[in-house]
Amino acid sequence: MAYSVEGRRRASGGMLPLLALSTVAEYYRLPWKPPVTAGLLAANTLVYLRPSFIDPFIPHINEVWFNPNLILKHKDLKRFFLSPFYHLDEPHLAYNMMSLLWKGIKLETSMGSSEFASMVFALLGMSQGVTLLLAKSLHVFFDYERAFYSEYSVGFSGVIFALKVVLNSRDEDYTSVYGILVPTKYAAWAELVLVQMFMPSASFLGHLGGILAGILYLKLKRSSHSGLDPVSMVVRGVTRAVTWPLRFLSSLVRSRRRRITGRGRVGRGQNGVWRCQSCTYDNSGLQSVCEMCGLGRGRGNGWSVNQRQTHSSSSDIPLDELRRRRVERFS
Secondary structure, eight states, rough: OEEEEEOOOOOSOOOHHHHHHHHHHHHHTOOOOOHHHHHHHHHHHHHHHTTTTTGSEEEEEEGOOOOHHHHHHHHHHHEEEHHGOOOHHHHHHHHHHHHHHHHHHEEEEEEEOOHHHHHHHHHHHHHHHHHHHHHHHHHHHHHIIIIITOOOOOOOOHHHHHHHHHHTTTTTTTTEEEEEEEEGGGHHHHHHHHHHHHHBBBHHHHHHHHHHHHHHHHHHEEEHHHTTHHHHHHHHHHHHHHHHHHHHHHHHHHHHHHHOSSSOOTTTTGGGGGEEETTTOOTTOOOOOOOOOOSSSBTTEEEEEOOOOOOOOOOOOOOOHHHHHHHHHHH
């Protein structure tokens, strides 16, 4: 989980021994030990513990908080790249690392260490970048400054959400998210909503940025196999992600304004409609006389509009008489 600074204090929850035990047990049963996952677990834990032999070389958490305003104002890449490796307390660290342990082992075992390492590095940069872009967009277009643009947060959960999207992208099964059964491929979205409901201090924008980064990574990977330009895919993906709320509202407005247009009655099903051969007016199947020209149905007059047949006009009504009947009908 990525947490904002509000309402959080560094505390000892006694969960590090549980994390160590889970890691040792998981690696002990594996015939091949994924090294990149182990390195990520060790790096996050060492940054939190700050042992004396590396403490002088590790920036303090106050220097690396992820804050969109400070990153853009001072072009602070240290906050951009290092904030995911910092955690506020033991439960925060243990929850993220246990999730990383399970996802990292599965992904690294299936794709190999070198590809997994490059994917994690790419997802880290993409999740931070998407989060930064979302915060800036909300600030510019909706004036959400304190809620997102000036928020402080740390944690590896943005990358973990991205890994979850990649891991579940081809899974057609169902999974349980906090007791709710959802399609596995949408588990990250369900967790995004539920986590925010039960833990309001979690960074919603950081988690959302991770999910969008995972989706963007998958699209870029598919485009690289199909020969498409990856730069164009990045621009298109980011643009669609940022403008999604506006497109959603626009679709709602269009659906309410949509009207059925055409000749004949509006809103009737096509199966109960017959067309007059004289004036080509579509009449209800319940009518025996054309509502436009008054010609009776029968003697070859009238056919379903679903039947794409060509019929020659069998009416002997003069053109002047037909016009007169139309005027009388609408007078």
